Amino acid sequence: MTESFVETRAVEAERSWVPTDGVLLEVDQLQVEFRTKEGVAHAINGVSFDLREGETLAILGESGSGKSVTAQAIMGILDTPPGYVTGGEVRYCGTDLLSQDEEIRRSVRGAEIAMVFQDALSALNPVFPVGWQIAEMFRKHRGMNRADSLEQAVRLMERVQIPGARQRVKAFPHQFSGGMRQRIMIAMSIALDPAILIADEPTTALDVTVQAQIMQLLAELQAERKMGLILITHDLGVVADVADRIAVMYAGKIVESAEVFELYAQPQHPYTKGLLESIPRLDQKGQDLAAIGGLPPNLMHIPDGCAFHPRCKYAQDICREEPAPLLRQLGKSRHSACHFAEDLAVAEPTNSELADTTQQGRELR
Structure with missing residues (x-):
């Protein structure tokens, strides 16, 4: 991390949210349903877990198991309708966010709990330069002027190892590769120095070399800032290398949780x-891969x-x-x-x- 970047972090205000005994987040019996014309889909059915400072929790499961919906409920970005949180609590530093008004939740979102989305190309606005989008975080949350906020954007792009950051700060999302776009998303998510980072399939559609680079970058940022990291993925290899604990989800519930080595x-x-x-x-060459028969259940039935x-x-x-x-x-x-x-x-x-x-x-x- 460059000296100039350290200096910019030092001038920020101290956190008003203080973890209790090192516990940043407690999700307790969370329930989410989607109300559609076809019926009610019970997407989350009593999910509970916690996250401590500096810890990496991986959430595993097939598509449709409820991983991303859990993250969206924590962030408060569910599309309503059709999605509704119908029960449970999401406690950040001891305060239930679900019982707070939208102004408080907006102050937490991004500044305290941030998210790296799965598809960076869809998450980034195609009509604004990437530097403008990163700088907006500082303008809205820190009250910076355009020049200072753009300088911060350049430093963040340098921190996430984007070559020629100062020259590319005015480039548009489509002018970057998939790996570079994901780095832009990471830069936006860490801009306000959050205590928790939720990474939703951050390496999807990237080749293995870029995957390794992105995961290494997340690990470095987590170590620098002592962030709690929630890693949502279906890649068991990625999980084995970075996670401290694993929660396995199926049909909207956590069916098993354990420390990574114990579970594997x-x-x-x-x-x-x-x-x-x-x-x-490697010791089973020529054999068919084992598969779980059948399909995940219809969440309406x-x-x-x-x-x-x-x-x-x-x-x-x-x-x-x-x-x-x-x-x-x-x-x-x-x-x-x-x-x-x-x-x-x-x-x-x-x-x-x-x-x-x-x-x-x-x-x-």
């Missing part, structure tokens, strides 16, 4: 086990019993007849919402080799 070595929910078994392995039971090879009568149990604590940081979590715990490890390799790599770094 020994999943204790059939859905998590299926996801990990689908990862290609979630099956009775455990929502995963139609696709679960371990399902028994109790899974079809009784709702899945709430997340049960199975260890210090392990929780599972499966009737037979203990039985899975004594089964053969799914991906212990991957967990060991990943841990060794992170220790070397």
